[in-house]
Amino acid sequence: MTQHYLLRNRDVQDIDQFDVYEANGGYAAMKQAFETFKPEELVAMVKKSGLRGRGGAGFPTGMKWGFLPKDGRSRYLVVNSDEAEPGTFKDRELIEENPHQLIEGIIISSYATEASEAYIYCRGEFRRGAEQLKRAVKEAYDHGYLGTNILGTGFSLELKVYRGAGAYICGEESALLESLEGKRGNPRLKPPFPAVAGLYGGPTVVNNVETICNLPPLVTYGAEWYTSMGTDKSPGLKIMSVSGRVKRPGNYEIPLGTPLRTLIEEYAGGLLPGHTVKAVIPGGSSVPLLMPDQLDTPLDYESIVKAGSMLGSGGCIVLDEQVCIVGATARLVKFYREESCGKCTPCREGTYWMTDVLDRVEMGKGEPRDLEVLADVADNIAGKCFCPLGDASLGVLVSALKHFRHEFEAHVAEHTCPMGARLYDTVNH
Amino acid sequence: MKPEWQEWASQAKAEFPQANSALMPLMHRIQLVEGWLSDETIQDIADLMGVTVQYVESVASFYSLFHREPVGKRVIHVCVGLSCALAGSDELMHNLEKRLHIKEGQTTADGAYTLLEAECLAACDKAPMTQIDLRFVGPIRPEDVDTLLNKEVPS
């Protein structure tokens, strides 16, 4: 298969070790950035490359960096490594298997944004990830790539690894900043956005791990290299995490615009023998389903929106004809119930209520009006929550009710799961 | 309060521009040795951080990985996210409950294991995934309960 850029750990053994990383060209991009770019030239280069945030929203990275007010206050770069969106597992590979690549990206990004302090907010469950990062950060300090006056450039950067403690909502950038300040992870009111008032009230850039890992290859190969891949509005490379009922689940680095069918059939080896696609969740648990007749949708931000879904975090979950849609939906809505921070009522109560109803329907104890209840509760969550988590709980549910209404109705009419799902009373209670 | 906690608190505070950021790192460090955060420990942490007990309690209760009840020697998390569910996580959980004679959320009478469910652990390509003491162990097929229970993980 093709050469990897972000997933070079697949090609180079032990690249998580400092010496191996450096022997394979590591930290050369950092030096090149110091020597050939002024900070504002780097920001311009990133703008030109069209790189968009890989944390879910796809916001143009160069533009985000450009929002930092030029008021002389010291700036922070915060790297979001809280990856917890069901179906997404790319950032974990990046930090566990190639931590120096992320650190090099952080140094370049901090230099570009003139940040003197950077933090990696690492999901609490990623114990090895945090250990790998801490070790690699220490090695970078030992070699003079972090700390005061890096390589005599006059540029200084302190980098710290901070561990979360089990809360999906801390992936939302303002909740993340609360958590980093030692508080409960409740989202903040926006505006002000982090660029203006972020960590400790200072100007702050929050970027996803994968976004930042693009920086070393971007400096090495240039903006034109990036725009030579993907589409006009979605240039470059994206890591897609494929799981569910496929032969070869895993992370795949693809040029944006690659058809969903190619990702599933060629990269992930197709479905398990004898099975067919029932529906695909293309971008993590928060996005609407795509149907089998939409498999030719190109995986870029615009095309997926046109098809009625979102690229999101790139977590692609493939469902085959054996999967019970009611059960799958119940499981995902339950996730949002567990992870709702509780700050606002529609999300806190609505996700609870929807999970209850979905469980009841899945167990064959639903009533005809339950489907109306679901639609009604969903309608009372949509657009009425304090942060995007509430709406995220609806992506799969609303599209499932639209495309698979008959399956919900069959559960109610037959008083059982017509798919014959084996149900255990262990989960959900 | 253990004598070294004072030192840990100062170290954590020195790492951040604002001392409050040291709270969670300190809680992590103490829980790693104590296993959980008792009322007494919460009180100690509040004293070390110069904040109220209620404040520490409110932070601890927000995050699922801070334990406010005693846990077993090994804490098992079974991922019950969608991709793991498609691969049999619920049956795995069911088998573990039967084997350990406890329900999810409980600790065995001999204090050997605590059994908890986890949301997606970002390892869906190796479903069903589990963790022992936050070390990834998987995939574990539903019938391979003993493989999981006997697995050695670095502390």
Ligand SMILES: Cc1cc2nc3c(=O)[nH]c(=O)nc-3n(C[C@H](O)[C@H](O)[C@H](O)COP(=O)(O)O)c2cc1C
């Ligand atoms: C509920 C919720 C969870 C999120 N989780 C993550 C996450 O785990 N990782 C991440 O990078 N972004 C996550 N985001 C998006 C962040 O808020 C933010 O947009 C992102 O980190 C910005 O980085 P980017 O521009 O590089 O994508 C989440 C957003 C929401 C609303």
Ligand code: SF4
């Ligand atoms: S939408 Fe949900 S997660 Fe977001 S603030 Fe409201 S309760 Fe919290």
Ligand code: FES
């Ligand atoms: S669903 Fe279990 S690791 Fe993602």
